[in-house]
Amino acid sequence: MKKLPEKLGSHKKYKLIKYRLKNAVYDSFIPSEFEDAWNRMLERYQLQKNKWLISLYLERHRWVPCYVKDTFWAGMSTTQRSESINAFFDKYVNKKTTLKQFVEQYENALRDRAEKENKEDFNSYNTHYQPITRYAMEEQMRDVFTHVKFKEFREELTGKMYCGIGSVKSQDMVFEYEVLEDVMANGRIIRKPFSVLFRKGDSEEECDVRCKCRLFEFRGMLCRHALTVLIHEKIYLVPNKYNLRRWRKDVKRKHTKVKVTYSDWVGSDEGRRYDRMCSAFSQVADLASELEEKCNLVLNQVTELMSEVTGKKSGPDSFISTPGPSNSTKSSTKILDPLVVRRKGRPSSKRLKSNVEEIITKKPKKKKVC
Incomplete structure (x- = not known):
């Protein structure tokens, strides 16, 4: 939306376009409302062939509020x-x-x-x-x-x-x-x-x-x-x-439980007890992560321990969710590395070389042949 003056500022009806476009983006609560307002704006000001608006509409699922x-x-x-x-x-x-x-x-x-x-x-x-x-x-x-x-x-x-x-x-x-x-x-x-x-x-x-x-x-x-x-x-x-x-x-x-030099929590009795329990839980997690049955057994035991410590009965909405095979397959979305693009502006400078290194790596000049 900040690019409106740059992209459409030269249009003779820029203020009206800006008003209509902001209404379509921010006052639409469902996708159908946005699409209707968007199409009306394009038809009214004859912007159907504007490349910038076409690219925005193709990616509307990523930036229009009613979609996200x-x-x-x-x-x-x-x-x-x-x-x-x-x-x-x-x-x-x-x-x-x-x-x-x-x-x-x-x-x-x-x-x-x-x-x-x-x-x-x-x-x-x-x-x-x-x-x-x-x-x-x-x-x-x-x-x-x-x-x-x-x-x-x-x-x-x-x-x-x-x-x-x-x-x-x-x-x-x-x-x-x-x-x-x-x-x-x-x-x-x-x-x-x-x-x-x-x-x-x-x-x-x-x-x-x-x-x-x-x-x-x-x-x-x-x-x-x-x-x-x-x-x-x-x-x-x-x-x-x-x-x-x-x-x-x-x-x-x-x-707040991270070990840092400025905190007195690490040296307190509570901090030492916390470290002992984390060490024990870490060992149990390493052993139980091999099989799904062992993992479910540990999670059930931790749920019971939580109910005993807090004094509350553990119900179906427990603070620990036991993931099943179906859940693991749904959440296994592979996140790819971002695309490498050429950097803008001046390229990064090379490191400094010593005089000896410059002499060694210096290419000899080609002799001209008459």
């Missing part, structure tokens, strides 16, 4: 994660950093990141936001989510004030709600419909809700349309299956 929102991306649709990590390490290392300096600076970078995470954990546990609504789900999410994710949830909850129930259809205990949201478009308010499917269960925890905008599938956060339906059904607490573990403030991050 069924996959969880934690809200990221660009390379911002790798770019942020690169920018983070740029403060500590550069192209002239030696290997010894890199190891030292790498630990300094991890120390900085760990200190910031500890500060955020402290703030999440010891500071609280005052509720601005009367719904119990706001206090529920405040006690469960970190500050950043709670702000996102509260934004969706307060956005409920712009939503209302339009119509309801039911079939086999599945209700299809039409939620109407007032949104701003071109300086005026328009009413936009969203389809929300709701299925009742034996209890509030077993109910299912799914919105056409697929915000939960894409970002892991219930949207305002789904919250509108839950509150309409008098469900004032969010079911636990919609509280993703990655957003919780009490999550135990595995990287």
